[in-house]
Amino acid sequence: MIHQQADCDSSSMRQKLKEDLRRVANRMNETLTRFDQDSVCLLAQFAEIRNEIKRVEVLAASFYLDCYLSPFTEKFAELTVSVQHLSDRRYGALIVIEREISLEKIIHSGVAVDAKVTHALLESLFIPGAPLHDGAVLIRGNQIVSAGNVLPVSQADAIGGKLGTRHRAALGLSELTDAIVLVVSEETGQASFAVDGELHPINVIETIQ
Numbered sequence: 001m002i003h004q005q006a007d008c009d010s011s012s013m014r015q016k017l018k019e020d021l022r023r024v025a026n027r028m029n030e031t032l033t034r035f036d037q038d039s040v041c042l043l044a045q046f047a048e049i050r051n052e053i054k055r056v057e058v059l060a061a062s063f064y065l066d067c068y069l070s071p072f073t074e075k076f077a078e079l080t081v082s083v084q085h086l087s088d089r090r091y092g093a094l095i096v097i098e099r100e101i102s103l104e105k106i107i108h109s110g111v112a113v114d115a116k117v118t119h120a121l122l123e124s125l126f127i128p129g130a131p132l133h134d135g136a137v138l139i140r141g142n143q144i145v146s147a148g149n150v151l152p153v154s155q156a157d158a159i160g161g162k163l164g165t166r167h168r169a170a171l172g173l174s175e176l177t178d179a180i181v182l183v184v185s186e187e188t189g190q191a192s193f194a195v196d197g198e199l200h201p202i203n204v205i206e207t208i209q
Contacts, residue, residue: 013063020056027052054201061200065193068180072099075117075142082119083182083191086126087203092186093126094136094151094166101177103138110138110146117142128186136169136181152176156197170194
């Protein structure tokens with residue numbers, strides 16, 4: 001696995017995350033205090049705490065994603081918009097952002113694009129039925145290098161059958177390199193990013209809307 005610390009100095013976002021975590025901790029302490037009251041059912045409180053934790057996780061994921069990407073591309077806003085639009089439409093997507101490790105010998109079969117990153121172009125590449133929509137887009141710096149790329153698929157036993165091919169491919173590349181891989185599920189619209197062999201949600205579709 002590749003381990004690389006996030007480089008981020010956003011004190012305001014860190015403060016926001018700390019406040020949210022304290023709020024969740026206070027809520028859990030309140031629930032713990034009420035636990036000894038036999039007449040009180042806490043299932044609703046557990047559900048609310050779970051949703052609050054998911055919201056904090058999503059906020060933290062967006063914060064760290066920006067930290068991971070900012071030294072390597074100026075197109076974080078374009079990437080964010082494209083992923084949100086793809087998620088809203090439930091268009092499956094794989095977007096690879098190269099960082100320090102070259103990916104030329106690791107991903108295969110891509111079709112050259114060589115264009116600046118824009119959310120409109122990214123979204124068009126993943127329209128269902130488009131020639132390259134099943135493959136991964138490779139971004140280097142502020143350029144879309146290629147599309148329709150094939151990524152190495154994770155063979156980790158712990159994954160089992162829980163994840164589809166896109167997610168296994170995102171994890172597979174992140175296990176071998178320091179690349180950040182954005183992935184959108186066409187089944188649910190859930191957007192995540194893979195880094196260091198782990199997936200982190202960028203949004204939560206089913207549980208908090």
